[in-house]
Amino acid sequence: MKKKYLIIAVFILLLCVGCAKEQDNNPADIREDEQEVVQKPDEEPAEVQPEVNDPISEIDLSLKPNELGEIMIIMYHGIGEEESDWQRTPENLRKDLQYMYDNKYRMISLNDYAKGEIRTKAGYTPIILTFDDGRQNNFNYIEKDGKLTIDPDCAVGILEEFKQKYPDFDVTASFFLNSNPFGQSEYAEQKLKWLVENGYDIGNHTYSHMEMETLDGEEIQAEIGSVNNIIRSYLPDYTVETLALPDGSNPKREFVTDMLEGEYKGNKYKTIAVLDVGWRPAYSPFDTLTDFTSLYRVTGSEIKVDNCGIYDYFKAYENNTRERFISDGNLDVVTIPKRHEAYLNMDMVGKRLVNMYE
Ligand SMILES: [Zn+2]
CATH class of the missing domain: 1.20.5 (Single alpha-helices involved in coiled-coils or other helix-helix interfaces)
Structure with missing residues (x-):
């Protein structure tokens, strides 16, 4: 013992x-x-600490960075065999993407735009792709040789093709969903998880696609909150922060706050970027003219758009009749030509350094 x-x-x-x-x-x-x-x-820390590089002196001004230039938020809907107002053919989507890549456009997410976090490499222009309505032809699974694969001619299939071909294209997009994401309900969870895991974003397009102008505050919260709850049921860790207005219809003034913040069945939501339907490029996130509760988009179509389809704006940038955003390549510096100084929104600039040049 x-x-x-x-x-x-x-x-x-x-x-x-x-x-x-x-x-x-x-x-x-x-x-x-x-x-x-x-x-x-008796210590002298100034001598001990290594010298910090000045990020502004490293900016290449010969690339003419202009972080108050315009950024296009492209609005696509369906991708299918017939070209129409609300549908682009796979071939034309490929043409658009090729043009963007060849002309120094690189994709960024709408969420990053709304936070002013632009990681585009120096000398290149950010561009944002959005797809409304959550159609099956945006993300379609097909069976090939007994295996489930992404349809190479759906939007995601085409984007992935370009991601493989051009790793420096920074391929991403936001998909704005209603109550039934991408049809094929048996694969809804699989598709949403795949999107988030592969660098895409999911936004809200309201439950029943009604015009917001006709709704009161409570109805608006139900329309937005219910879609967020559906997405949350599949992706508990993903926060939906963006909204595309059905038919571009803005809520009545007194209900704007319900669109930006609300609660439905015990779950709260907050919206950081709201998209309209047309018809011109958005301003830079650092521009005083930017209204994150009502952002302009350019339609991804060439039909029935009078001088305001994507190629009209692409041409305007080529001809220097409009100014596009050109990145300085540094996330922490906002570089602008001095002539635009009055439009710089210092609240949005926040802790970033401002670099102005003549
Ligand atoms: Zn829609």
Whole structure:
């Protein structure tokens, strides 16, 4: 019996020594020690610290960065065999993407735009792709050789084709969904998970696609909140932050707050970017003219659009009759030609550095 007690006593002793050792290595203690060293009055920290590079001096002004230029938010709907106002053929979508790639456009997400987080490389122009209505031809699964694969002619299939071909295209897009995401309800969860895992975003296009102008605050919250709840049921960790207005119909003034913030069946939502339907490029997120509750889009179509289809604007940028956003390549610096200074929204610039040049 005595031997047993001895073993237990030795065991407890060893345990205590172990704890003491752990305390010695406590990272909080080490940090405190370091702070003490820094605070010593005879130290000269300026000499000890390495010199910080000046990010502004590294900006290449020969690329004519213009972070107050326009950014196009392209609005697509269906992708199918017949070209119409609300449908682009697979061939024409490929043509659009090729034009963008060849003419120094690179994709960014709408969510990043709304936060002013533009990672586009220096000298290139960000562009945002959006697809409304959650049609099956946006994301379609087909069976091939007994295996489930993404239809190469649906929107996601075509985007993935360009992602493979041009890894530096920064391929992404936002899909704005209603109550029935992408048809094929048996694959709804699989599709939504695949999108988020592969760098795409999901936005809200309201439950029943009614014009917001006709709805009151409670109805607006139900229309937005119910779609968010459907998406949350498939993707519990994903936050929907963007909204595309059905038919571009804005809510009555007194109900705008219900669109931006609300609650439905116990779940809250917050909207950081709201998309209209037409008909011109959006301003830079750093421009005082930008209204994140009502952002312009350009239609991804060439039919029945009078001088305001995507190619009209592409041409205007080529001819320098409009100014496109040209990135300085640094997320923490906003570089603008001095002539645009009055339009710089300092609230949006926040902690970023401003770099102005003549
Ligand atoms: Zn729609």
